[in-house]
Amino acid sequence: MSALEKAVALLGHLQDRMRHLQPSMGSLIHGACGAEAFAQLSFLRECDGRMGRGQPFPVAWRESLEAFQDLEGEPREILLELGEVLGASELEAALSALDFARRRMELQLNGAREHRDKYQKLYRTMGVLSGFAIVLILL
């Protein structure tokens, strides 16, 4: 879930940078991978390195994400889809795509949090009950 939280923060960061600076995709990714806050998202470093070796952004983004194990399922799909829009569209379209991706990612994050809270209570209750059961058996 930590990677998911970082991914939501990353999308907000990319949106802000793009709105205010309109950097090239190369400098956008390079800037993000240099930020301590996103150190856990190692696919950014991988993508930056690939672009530095001359790989086009869409290919570098896709291949880096596919090799990244900490995000899977829908969150990974969201980022993969984003790679097809970023850099290939004008500013407003890119900002809209980032905003849409961030909202979808937040839904995923909220779902993950609810899932965690629900099962956290369940496991806690089960732990207490198991403890009582063991005590009863021992008595």
Add this chain to the structure above:
Amino acid sequence: MEVKTNTDRFDQAISTLCERVQPLLQNVPMGVKRTAFEVRLRVGMPIALTCAGKSWFLDELSQLHNVPLQNFLVTSDDVARSVVTMCEYSVHTHQHEFVGGYISLRGGHRAGVCGTAVTDGRTISAVRDFTSINLRVARDIDGAADKLVEELFEHQLCGVLIAGPPSSGKTTILRDLARQLSGGRAGSYYRVAVVDERCEIGAVYEGIPQNRLGAACDVLSGYPKGPGILTAVRTLSPQVILCDEIGAREEVDSILDALNCGVRVIATAHAATLSELGRRGQIQRLLQSGAFEKLVLLGGGEEPGRVEQIMGAGEFFGKGSGNDDYRSLLFDDRDFPGIGPVPPSVGP
């Protein structure tokens, strides 16, 4: 990619196009690579190359024909993908350039783009559905302005208007003039400010000039010419300002302001003949004000950069062959610091 020759420049320029059309262009004969200065992609048409003022059409075997064949046609997807690759997958950073009709590329090349305008009232806010690309291969020709430097700048700076039809080499000559005047080849390291609205002269890309412009040259990249000229005068104290393709009222007003500050201006304008030049209202206004002491007319596209005629601006108005009347009209025969005869010992 290390760029040394015209062939390298051609290869560098076509590397910005999409993957489907690149191989065809890579395989054209070396002689064509050396001389081609335009590559044109038009949806539904074969790839066209312009060499020595003529159009040639490419077939699927990279052979050139003087009539268009139908065996390899550019698709709308080729054009759309090429626009994205030319922007280095950062279309959003170039969208203002689309509105102006061109994209500046790494290496100093430039692509004119044509599509459907999205208008916001009366102004163009964006361009969509691209239909053509005119990729202009940058030709950095050292010595293109030798004749002008020799004839016009050997002893002192003067205001010059360079006129010529499209593809006559105006920008190439202007770039070499900037390099020679600020690089000491005209006898002194003149302080040159280049107002490079379309990023063609210095071709600054991500903060790095892609063309050499000499040791004493400042480049105002992307500045509209009018505000750029005024900024240069206020902040850079240049001896001479260079700008490309003048003609708008605001630009002419700024040039006149610069002249009143003792700065000489070297500029270019579209015009195939002197009479065409005379019919352009703002240019005529500029000439009548005494902004330029010399007029240079370039020849047509078959031999880009060929100087057809150099004349005193006074001659243009039938004031005799001398330039002195015209000069005194503007400067009252004043001498400006830093503008004048150059000591023979100065320079490389």
